[in-house]
Amino acid sequence: VAVQSERAQDVEPRRPGVLSSLGHVPALALCAGIGLLICSVANSLGRAGQQPTELIYWAGLLVIAVPIFFRLASSRPGYRERLVLVILLGLSLYGVKVVRDSIFFNFSDEFVHAYNAQQIAAHHHLYHFNPVLPVTAHFPGLEGATSALMTLTGMSSYGAGILLIGAARLTFMIGLFLLFARLSGSARIAGLGAAVYTGASNFLFWGAQFSYESLSLPLMVVVLMAFAEREAAPASWRRSYAVPILLGIVAITVTHHVTSYGVALILVALAILYRALGVQRPNPWPLAVFAVTIAVGWLLIAARSTTGYLGPVLGDAITAVFKTASGETAPRQLFHSSSSAALGSTPLLARLVALLAIALLAGGFLLGLREVWRRHRSEPLVLVLGIGAIGFFAALGLRFAPAAWETGNRASEFLFIGLAFVAAYGALDLMRRAATMRSPRLGLSKPPRPRALLTAGLAVVLVGGAISGWPWDVQLARPLRVKAQGAMIDSESLALAEWSSERLPGARFAAPEADARVLLNPGGQTVFAGQGPDVEDILTTRAFQPWQFSVLRRNNLRFVVADRRKISEDTLRGFYFTIPGTEDELLPKEVVAKFSQLGVGRPWDSGRIVLFDMENRR
Amino acid sequence: MRGHRDLSLAVVAAVVCGLVAAIVPLEAVRVVAAIPLALWLPGFAIVEAAFGPRQLDRPQFVLLSLAMSLATLAVAGILLNALPGGLTTLSWALLLVIVVVCGAGLAAIRRGRRRRRPEQPRLELKRRDIVLLAGAGVLAVAAIALAQVRFPAHDVEGYSALWILPSDRSEKAVAVGVISAEQDSASFILTVRGARPGPPLKRTVRLDPGQELSFDLPVAARSGGAPQKVVASLYRASWPQRLFRRATTWLNGSKSFR
Numbered sequence: 001v002a003v004q005s006e007r008a009q010d011v012e013p014r015r016p017g018v019l020s021s022l023g024h025v026p027a028l029a030l031c032a033g034i035g036l037l038i039c040s041v042a043n044s045l046g047r048a049g050q051q052p053t054e055l056i057y058w059a060g061l062l063v064i065a066v067p068i069f070f071r072l073a074s075s076r077p078g079y080r081e082r083l084v085l086v087i088l089l090g091l092s093l094y095g096v097k098v099v100r101d102s103i104f105f106n107f108s109d110e111f112v113h114a115y116n117a118q119q120i121a122a123h124h125h126l127y128h129f130n131p132v133l134p135v136t137a138h139f140p141g142l143e144g145a146t147s148a149l150m151t152l153t154g155m156s157s158y159g160a161g162i163l164l165i166g167a168a169r170l171t172f173m174i175g176l177f178l179l180f181a182r183l184s185g186s187a188r189i190a191g192l193g194a195a196v197y198t199g200a201s202n203f204l205f206w207g208a209q210f211s212y213e214s215l216s217l218p219l220m221v222v223v224l225m226a227f228a229e230r231e232a233a234p235a236s237w238r239r240s241y242a243v244p245i246l247l248g249i250v251a252i253t254v255t256h257h258v259t260s261y262g263v264a265l266i267l268v269a270l271a272i273l274y275r276a277l278g279v280q281r282p283n284p285w286p287l288a289v290f291a292v293t294i295a296v297g298w299l300l301i302a303a304r305s306t307t308g309y310l311g312p313v314l315g316d317a318i319t320a321v322f323k324t325a326s327g328e329t330a331p332r333q334l335f336h337s338s339s340s341a342a343l344g345s346t347p348l349l350a351r352l353v354a355l356l357a358i359a360l361l362a363g364g365f366l367l368g369l370r371e372v373w374r375r376h377r378s379e380p381l382v383l384v385l386g387i388g389a390i391g392f393f394a395a396l397g398l399r400f401a402p403a404a405w406e407t408g409n410r411a412s413e414f415l416f417i418g419l420a421f422v423a424a425y426g427a428l429d430l431m432r433r434a435a436t437m438r439s440p441r442l443g444l445s446k447p448p449r450p451r452a453l454l455t456a457g458l459a460v461v462l463v464g465g466a467i468s469g470w471p472w473d474v475q476l477a478r479p480l481r482v483k484a485q486g487a488m489i490d491s492e493s494l495a496l497a498e499w500s501s502e503r504l505p506g507a508r509f510a511a512p513e514a515d516a517r518v519l520l521n522p523g524g525q526t527v528f529a530g531q532g533p534d535v536e537d538i539l540t541t542r543a544f545q546p547w548q549f550s551v552l553r554r555n556n557l558r559f560v561v562a563d564r565r566k567i568s569e570d571t572l573r574g575f576y577f578t579i580p581g582t583e584d585e586l587l588p589k590e591v592v593a594k595f596s597q598l599g600v601g602r603p604w605d606s607g608r609i610v611l612f613d614m615e616n617r618r
Numbered sequence: 619m620r621g622h623r624d625l626s627l628a629v630v631a632a633v634v635c636g637l638v639a640a641i642v643p644l645e646a647v648r649v650v651a652a653i654p655l656a657l658w659l660p661g662f663a664i665v666e667a668a669f670g671p672r673q674l675d676r677p678q679f680v681l682l683s684l685a686m687s688l689a690t691l692a693v694a695g696i697l698l699n700a701l702p703g704g705l706t707t708l709s710w711a712l713l714l715v716i717v718v719v720c721g722a723g724l725a726a727i728r729r730g731r732r733r734r735r736p737e738q739p740r741l742e743l744k745r746r747d748i749v750l751l752a753g754a755g756v757l758a759v760a761a762i763a764l765a766q767v768r769f770p771a772h773d774v775e776g777y778s779a780l781w782i783l784p785s786d787r788s789e790k791a792v793a794v795g796v797i798s799a800e801q802d803s804a805s806f807i808l809t810v811r812g813a814r815p816g817p818p819l820k821r822t823v824r825l826d827p828g829q830e831l832s833f834d835l836p837v838a839a840r841s842g843g844a845p846q847k848v849v850a851s852l853y854r855a856s857w858p859q860r861l862f863r864r865a866t867t868w869l870n871g872s873k874s875f876r
Contacts, residue, residue: 021742026750033757040761049771102765124704144695151707152652154645174681222685243668251689482771487828489799577774605863606779616871618845
């Protein structure tokens, strides 16, 4: 079929019946392997409490990516080589996340989803209450799929989750490449676009974690890709493409709220653009109606609590934007963690790299937008991506508003798809200009090497994205379980979680945020943290007040975890071993002593963490 | 499905993988069977059924097969949840096999007579390429294996934990335990008072890192229902005057929390 074979323009000629050899892929795969090993060494040093220089880790990351960027920047590779390179890049960078967090999930949301998966596997049914993030139980797509792998293989939620997210990451990279290739008609643009996307601030860690968005976003890209292919295919193929589109939309809807609303929004926008532009192909309004209906239906029938979860987040974000804009509140300091004031901030050089990455993206965007408009202004899906690219820079502004930065950060994952597509055009345009650039005044007697420049730019974008997407001090692994005299010892939080799992199965706890995460998984306990109910104040006030007992009793929280470490409220850092001299600030003694004065049982004491049994008393 | 070798193979593979995943107890074997059953075959069958006689190019086919498998897993959980047995090994295996069989059957019908698959291009690898790819694979495995290894961390601060719980509901004994997560072997003095009349139980224990000492201590018969406090105290042998850890439990204590 013509439409299937006309694909990319820049496919190198090859002998019939023989797939062009993998080109430079084997050599680049070896580089990626070396880079991954370097990253793993850096993380192992981090896990051993050595606090190694981050340079090792960044070097590893660059060893993985730079050779691939350099090859993708070339005009020589064929379609398939570019596709394989994009896959290699995506999976190698996923490997960087995997070697950071082996044995246990370490990211704040991962504990929550792993708990859900564990509950499904244990009880054989969905929708088990999750005390830390209740809304997640109503979007069981990821955890249901994980429980399938868990029950079919006997693997833990960690093993099954790593596999599943790996498959999702593979899907994402292929989907992004095929989407860009179809829309641009160029494998080179597709490869560069996918390479640019790795510089999205959430690509390296956040988007690779065991969380519902890590599955729903790849499915969204597949839906968009199938839509683009459907539009390019002969009319007789359209019904066939409807199957993956519809199944994809349903899967997204039961997996992640925001992505399902995003897909619905995109399809509605497409329906409007088709009408406005007078596109000759059939208007996709039936798909839009389907996506909206199923998203609203799921919200009303199965996931009503979503409004209570998303509403305040978005409301606070909007309020924060107005307050910051009007000068009522000070702008948020960039590269600064709100959860731990005592943390070392991002080094100046790293900040500069992150800002340079944004500047390069802005440059690529400006150059690319003109080209995209010139070539594709009658193509609705490309226009939607262009709007997304513009939206990315608007969302950057949210990072200055204290309560809105998280919304901006999360939105960037979606909007960056459009930016990557547009910036890929900009990158190619830049290469063309650089190739002809001669300026004796600037000392350029020869034109600069455009491939090297583009590769350097992509490397800055990748590193800059990683810096702005994840706090500097937790880019590397930290000690959670270490070896001492040949035996394994666990951090205090983890030891309590494992002990309680064995000795107090099915108990209910009130705990600081970080301890709550490990009590949830691997502890498997029902644990409340934060402010709904107000556990945080119960655990941090110096004197016990009657209302606190009421809160504990009302929520049947028999066990209270009193943790003197200030860091215990930090969901990224609070469950590791303490390294003397770093983040070891303590709360006042009274915070723990107030429970002792109640005369209640004290079943566990590990020094900084003391467990109280509110039901066991005189 | 005669004449459609790929579909027949998919059905056979699904049935075999389903049986292995449901019956074989060895995790490694089940993983090998479950991965294609969960992450490839359902999507393959759905895509084949959807496109029937139409031939997608290889990358798009791989992508859609993988993505539709993921989508099937996400959606099938909702369906299985509505069934009485819920999401069990058997129900998952059965459902996935049914999806593959139905998808392949529909694909065969839609394809009609024997479809001649166009010859797929062969991949030509030189010896050098194979060596490089094998090297890459070894390095990746080494990186992941290294991440599983736990190393000594001399800079982190060790600790020890003391715990106490009634050993059962009848509260005729208390379970007491000491866990050492210190960097080096350490000696402790453990005392437990309140479990029996007379002087407190006193033990000197030496624990290596990662070692746990736990024991059940019978409790003397109590008169009436008065609450009885049992206190376990832990001292470092090198500093016996200073209390290091304390754990307590009340026998016959109030249970009025709820």
